[in-house]
Structures are given as C-alpha cells and as structure tokens.
Amino acid sequence: MFGQKGLELIKELNRTPDVLPPFNDDVIRQVLEEMNALFEQNRMDLDKEKDANYAGVHVRHASLERNRRCLLAYLYNRINKIRQMRWEFGSIIPPEIKYNMCEPEVQWFNNYNKILATYMRGIGNKHGLNLTLDRQPPKELYIEVRCLEDYGEYEMDNGDVVTLRKGNMYLLPRGPCEQLIRQGILQHITD
Amino acid sequence: METRFKHSYCPNYFSLEDILATQERVLCKVEKSVHGLGCLDQSTENEDLVVGTTLQLPFWLAFPLSQTRVRVVSVELPKIYKEAFREVLTADASIVDLSKLGRYFYEFGSHLTKLNHRDSSAINTMLMNAFKDRLRVLIDWAQNLCTDISKVQRLDTLEKELYLEGFKARKELIAWLSEGSSKMCASEMVVNHKKRKRAVVDI
Known part of the structure; x- marks a missing residue:
C-alpha cells in the first residue's frame, strides 16, 4: 500500500504532542524513494498513452500528493514546535532537545533567534523591549523565590551577582527572575 | 500565548488530525480496471485490479478516484454513517460511545459529505445535531472538573480536545479567583x- 511510510511520520508526531521526537531522516528517505518510483512509473505510463493506464496514473498521482502532504506536514509541525520552544525555553535550548533536531532545523532556530532579537531591539523607542518578559502584569518589584537546582552565579541587570543554590530562598528583583522561573530553575513563592 | 488546540482542520493542509482522519478506510467497488496495481487488493494475486472487485481503500485515495472524469471506483458509505446508525445518533447522541465508532467521527464524516452521495446532507445534519447534543454534556463535565476516565474515553478526538481545553480553562479560572x-x-x-x-536519570 502506498503512503504507509509517510503516515508513520505523522503518527510519530501525533503520539508525542509535547516533545520533539528525533528527526527521522531514515523514513523520510524511504518516502522520497517511494515518490521517485511512483513518479517514474507514471511518466512511463503516460509516454505509452494507452487508455488502459488512465486509472493507474490517477492512483499513483493521489499517492504522490499524499506523500507530499505527509512530508510537508511533518516538517511544518516540527518547525512550529521549535518556534514555541524559543518562547518557552529561551534563546538556548537544552542539548538533549537540540540533539533531536536536524541541521537545517538548528539553522532555522538560530535565524529565528536573530530575527526576534533584532526586532526586540528595534521596538520600545529604540531602547529595546524584551517581549518574553512580563507575560503577566507585574505587581511588585521584588519577589520571593526558591531555587530548584544548583545554577551557580547569576548576574543581574544592575551588575549584582547572586549565587543560586538548590533549596535556598531568595528575595530578588522580579525582572531577571521571570526568565529563570519559566525555565524551571526558580519557583515563585506566593502565600 | 499559543494554544495547543489547532482547530479548523478541513482547509488546513498541515493538520495532523486531518491527515489521520483521511486515513480511515472505506469500502470501494472498482468501476474501471486499474492496470498493474493488483497489489492494492491483498486478497488476489492478479496483476490488475479488475472491474467489480470490492476492496478497502483509505479515504485520501478513494476520494480522488471517485471524482475523476471516468469514475475509477465508487465509494460505499461506512456502516456508522448509514441510516440505521444515524437514527441511533438522532435518538440520543449523548450516550453513544463515539470512540468505538472511529477516532475521528466528525472529521471523517464531514469528509464523506464531499462525496456527493445522496445521503450527504442527511449526514451533515446528523453530525451537527449529534455534536450539539453532546457538547452540552461535555461543557458540563469540563465545568465541574469531571475526572471520570471511562466517560472521557467515550469521546471522539475533537471532543476530547475540547474537553481538555475546557478543563484547563476552568482550572485556570479557579486559580485566578483564589x-x-x-x-x-x-x-x-x-x-x-x-x-x-x-x-x-533514575534508570
């Protein structure tokens, strides 16, 4: 049956909606091979110009389009996920995830990073504005946080350096904390 | 914030759900012999598909073949969209276990209406009414944080996503209020x- 390999890719993505599965270049190659074979066969059939071949050409053409759709959807949905990661993990993604990306995807991520950074520098009356901060309206300047992992030294905007150790609590300015909270290094404590 | 819920399947070329829904198989009857593709029908060893053979084809293949100038296959409606089942759903849709009828009940159903079958409009109306009936129960579950797994398992994929989204929204509302x-x-x-x-690490 045609289109099975392409479907495999889609199923793989659908099974894991929250994580990025390893880039499956092996199956992609197989799909492309199938498409090449289908195309060649169609070309040969059309050259013969026999009416008996009419239905077969249709079958193969539909399979070609299906395969194309599966491949494009696979790539597109992965890119979407990678874009979402830029907003959730920040500009540096963990090496385990990066390992699952293929070379063009890493390049795409770096380019997206650059475009976003350029845009964020350009807005806010030329002072720049970090769009990933203040996703909720800030209510206080300092917040209480608990550190969840040994992060080491962290330098804040005003030049102060704090050493973040696992299990300790800190009272820190809200701005620099937000990124770390989103990355799961700090935990915001409210009572 | 991006939402996880990707609606509007039908015109969405890249939608994973739509690709999976069009993979559902339909029973087709061959109307014009297909040269050299006997492998599509696993029950014969013929090299060609001969006229009159019935076989299961995925919808993405069956649909274009049924729309060609000289029709290659004719598609039969799956049992669950036929009149007998439509009556069950019209009677009381909210108690039917949709996940048993197919994981993409609404999605696949709306694709079937494109076949221009004489029942197309009946299917359309039935799908809409069934969805309306069931939605009320669904909202109720999401609002009251129903965590009964057996109930949720009876939903079709579209409903399940709606339910999870509603559930999340409700939890966020409660958190915000408190x-x-x-x-x-x-x-x-x-x-x-x-x-x-x-x-x-644990391993």
Missing part, C-alpha cells in the same frame, strides 16, 4: 522536559 494572576510558573514544555529527564 490567588490572582501574579504567580509565575514554569512553562509547560519545560515542566514536561524535566519530568522526562528525571526518568532517564
């Missing part, structure tokens, strides 16, 4: 990523 919006938390992807990481 502690306001100032609390910041780790993003969802990060949390999931950490969970996985820890599992790996």
